[in-house]
Amino acid sequence: MKLVSWNVNGLRACVNKGFNDYFEEMDADLFCVQETKLQEGQICLDHGEAYGQYWNYAEKKGYSGTAVFTKLRPLSVRYGIEEDFEPEGRILTLEFDSFFLVTVYTPNAKRDLSRLEYRLEWEDRFRDYLVQLDGRKPVIVCGDLNVAHQEIDIKNAKANRGNSGFTDEERDKMNRLLDAGFVDTFRYLYPDRKDAFSWWSNMPKVRERNVGWRIDYFLASDRLKPKITDARIDSHVLGSDHCPVVLEIDID
Template structure:
């Protein structure tokens, strides 16, 4: 089984930059996107063979998630638990026969950390939600989680210490999540690999010089550990300030 996750930073723009070419080449069983930045009716994607599920933000041109899947899910929910009114369109959960897929676009703490408190509360809620789901079936969590967990997950850890996405608080929340029965699939396979990033600033030459952050993940339940075949970062794929990440399961 092949799963892909990509923060497209505006799906309409990404489609003009080769999104569908990559989508067709990958031929994924499940393809998740974040930061779609659109409302219902603003795009018509003809994805033959795929069921489409969208969670739109109420605010126009902001946030939003979608899942395109060949496998019809048993059920689909939006938001966390009963909070299906979730107004920023950040979460879609699909239930399949032997796992739950949770596609997430985690809130950014913002440059001045104005949203850090909101972000940390979000992390608590999400972790509890995942733990409860995991009691029922194994979890595959994917998306832009907006945190570089360890120092090898970004190019310049010293100068970024305390910045949004690399605060002690955000990194600790990731540690707690992983200690709750979940695995960072990429680090599980490649624990010491450096210079593998999924997001780069739009500042000049930053991507060419690979001055990036690894903030996009496939995190899976411990129960799925033996099924992990590969976890890849497709940094060669353009079209967004993020690149796609790929999980292959036996």
């Protein structure tokens, strides 16, 4: 099974920059997007009868939002954590026969860290939710988690320590999530691979010089580790300030 996750930073803009070409090229079983930045009826994507579409729109126009395109018919779909509603459209959970798929756009702490406290509280609720799901069947989590977990996951670790996305608090929340029974699929296969990034600032020449961060992930329940066959970062794919990440796994 092939799964793709991509923070498109505005799906309408990304469609004009090659989104559909990449989508068709990948022919994924599950294709997840974050930061769709649109409302219902503002886009029409027709990928044929092969794909069902599920959308979680933010209440605020032009903000956040997630979506999943799936060849598999889900048993159920959920649009939040505690309740079946998420005002910022950050979470979608699809239940299948043998696993849950959760795509997420984790809140940013903001440059001045004004939203850090909210972010940390949100992380605790999200972890508890995933653990609860994992108690029922294995979980695959993908999306923009808005944190570079280890120093190897960011180009200039020393200079960025304490900045949004690389605070000790945010990194510790990732530690706690993994310790709760999940694995970072890319680092599981490639523990020492350097300069593997999924996001770059829009400042001039930053992407060309690969001065980036790895903040987009596929996580999976620990018991799925033997089924992981490949995890990669398609850094050559343009169209957003993020690039797609891919997971291949032997699961039905």
